[in-house]
Amino acid sequence: MEINTQLIEQYIKNNNISKAEFCKQCNISSQTLRQILSNERTNMTYSIINIADILNVEINDLLLK
Secondary structure, three states: OEEOHHHHHHHHHHOOOOHHHHHHHHOOOHHHHHHHHOOOOOOOHHHHHHHHHHHOOOHHHHEEO
């Protein structure tokens, strides 16, 4: 399972927030975000659900096929 990191990066840019602020919004650590953005670790259901909620997208839209 690979995550569409472009959606995350675009959200951060469009909302003019830091990655730290994004982490607060999603209730995830900065380490978790780094791992997600580098696709090192993608099996984090709780984090993925929170991120999809903040981005206002379906979970399937966040995942690359």
